[in-house]
Amino acid sequence: MSKKNFFLFFLLIVVSLVLMTYQSKKGHFSSGNHLNNLLNKTSWAVKSFTDALENPFRKIALRDADNQRLRKEIEALRLEREKTQEVMLENKRLREFLQLRENQENYVATARIISRGMSHWANTLVIDKGTKDGVLKDMSVITPKGLAGKIISSAGSYSTMLSLTDINFSAAVRFQESRTEGIISGTGNRKCILKYIPYNEEVKPGDIIITSGLDSFFPAGIPVGSVSSVDSKGSGGYFQYIEVIPFQDDSKIEEVVIVK
């Protein structure tokens, strides 16, 4: 290894550490929205292109099935049934979204998920609506099942939402029955943690959590999830350890509604 290369390597480490130390004291540098925008547009173009490629192949597959009459008929009937089921499911989903839109006074936009966020560590999703559609940072993201997350950045035609299960997510919530307030936080995996519930509160698995609206970010009354397990034996700290499973599984989201 030459001295020059070693010096460059050393310089890289020093510059990176200085950059990060500076930002940890003075705050983050502005993010590259333009780069993200370019990447999102490319993602959209790739998705359209692959869809356009897949459709003719589906048709070819159907034509091949024509050669074997009996099989073709069974196949065609099966395909038809699946399509109808798909349409029925889509119809049901859209009806739910319509209902949700009518029920939400602070409705902003309905959006589709187009990809996962760039960071491997964060549970973020990219949606196809941005500032042009009125979507702004800190707006709430919901589905007919319940709270899905919040908008953390927004550019022209795209926005990034932070999922409910991300470790950096938190929201003010309350129990639907007892009305006890707490804070729900993501853990980075499928479950969330409900914090600040004292030991004298009776909590049992299955109890439903809704948003309280007290954090002035999320509208009150949005279903969040149900309690899956409770450690109320006082194994440590002043509060109960409560795990919550969100109603909306973020790996199954296709469409979302953004509300103020």
Next chain:
Amino acid sequence: MKYLLWAILIISSFVLQARLSILGVSPDLSILLVYYAGIKYGEKKGMLTGVLIGALEDSMSLSIFGPNLLSKGIIGFFSALFVTGSLFRWTPFLGMIAVLFLTFLDNSIVFLSLSLFDKAPAAISNALFISLMQSILNAPAGILIRPKDAD
């Protein structure tokens, strides 16, 4: 032409890794590009490619600027040393181990940098799972990416 090809490769890797997912973990294709640059062009160009790709990733992430720049720079530098240096002679198996190790190293550097200078991006158990999964997903590419003078 060469730079255009690299630009296309980098954008494609970003787009692809945002669309692929196994058990909720996406493969880190940009590491493979840095590894390729390291074993093909040597430690200096490998490091500079890593710095460039890392800087792009940092600009697009929502956290501080620097962790990916540092980790990818180190990966570019080490991939040249690890595989084509005087320490080892490249074999498909060593290539696989190198990618596995370097992917894990990259994730560890990013995780540590974020934990030290910003916020821990995930619980340690989760970070370990993601890092291991990404390393395993990336490892087979080490068989295919070989230095110029490999048999």
